[in-house]
Amino acid sequence: MTDAPDLARAQEVLASQPFSALLGARLTAFGGGEAQLELDIRDNLRQQNGFLHGGVLAYAADNTLTFAAAAVTGTRLLTAGFTIDYLRPAEGELLRAHAQVVRSGRSRVVCRCDLMVVDGQGAERLCAVAQGTISII
Numbered sequence: 001m002t003d004a005p006d007l008a009r010a011q012e013v014l015a016s017q018p019f020s021a022l023l024g025a026r027l028t029a030f031g032g033g034e035a036q037l038e039l040d041i042r043d044n045l046r047q048q049n050g051f052l053h054g055g056v057l058a059y060a061a062d063n064t065l066t067f068a069a070a071a072v073t074g075t076r077l078l079t080a081g082f083t084i085d086y087l088r089p090a091e092g093e094l095l096r097a098h099a100q101v102v103r104s105g106r107s108r109v110v111c112r113c114d115l116m117v118v119d120g121q122g123a124e125r126l127c128a129v130a131q132g133t134i135s136i137i
Contacts, residue, residue, distance in 0.1 A: 005075060007031065010067060013075060020063065023056065027067060033101035035067035041093055041117070052090035052117070052127075060097040061113045061130035068099035069109035069134035080108065082132030090127040092117030102131075109134040 005013070010030040014020050014037075023045070029036035037060055039045075047053045061084050066077055099113035115128040 005030075005070065010035070010070065013070075014063070014067070017063075019059070023059065025060070025063065028096075029098075030067060031071050033068060033072045033104070035064050035071055035099050037064045037067065037097045039095050041090070041095055049089070050091075052092075052095060054086060056095070057086065057090060057115055057128050058084055058130075060095055060115060061099075061128065062132070064097040064099040064113050065111040065130065065132040066134050068101050068111045068113070069104070072101050072104045073109055073134075073136050076137045077109075078135050078137055080133040080135040082130050084128055084130040086128045088125070088127050090115075090117045092119045092125065094118040096124065099130075107136050109136065 007030040011027045014027045023039050025039045028038050041052050045056050097115045099111050102110045110133055113130040116124040117127050118124050
């Protein structure tokens with residue numbers, strides 16, 4: 001079947017990634033072919049116009065896509081590729097990325113991810129979407 005970890009183990013895997021720790025990323029949901037990652041939007045993560053940097057959005061998409069795949073297949077995964085479409089500038093206090101498995105095969109998993117910014121009142125606003133292919137190694 002699968003060696004998919006539970007939320008606590010998946011959080012340990014995220015915590016072991018130095019770049020994720022640097023960004024302050026948190027895995028807030030994991031299981032059933034879905035994953036959710038959050039990070040606080042800080043000034044040192046913004047670009048020159050004051051919006052969250054696109055590289056941070058791409059990081060969140062990449063990692064969340066892979067964690068969604070891990071929720072089905074287990075932890076031996078690598079991103080084969082992904083695309084991201086930036087829909088609007090990311091302005092808010094929190095970035096929330098939610099990914100889900102579209103199809104899981106023997107060697108690859110296809111996932112999609114919605115990236116939202118959350119304002120101080122808790123309102124979400126979609127700022128980017130991504131789709132990726134994750135290789136099972």
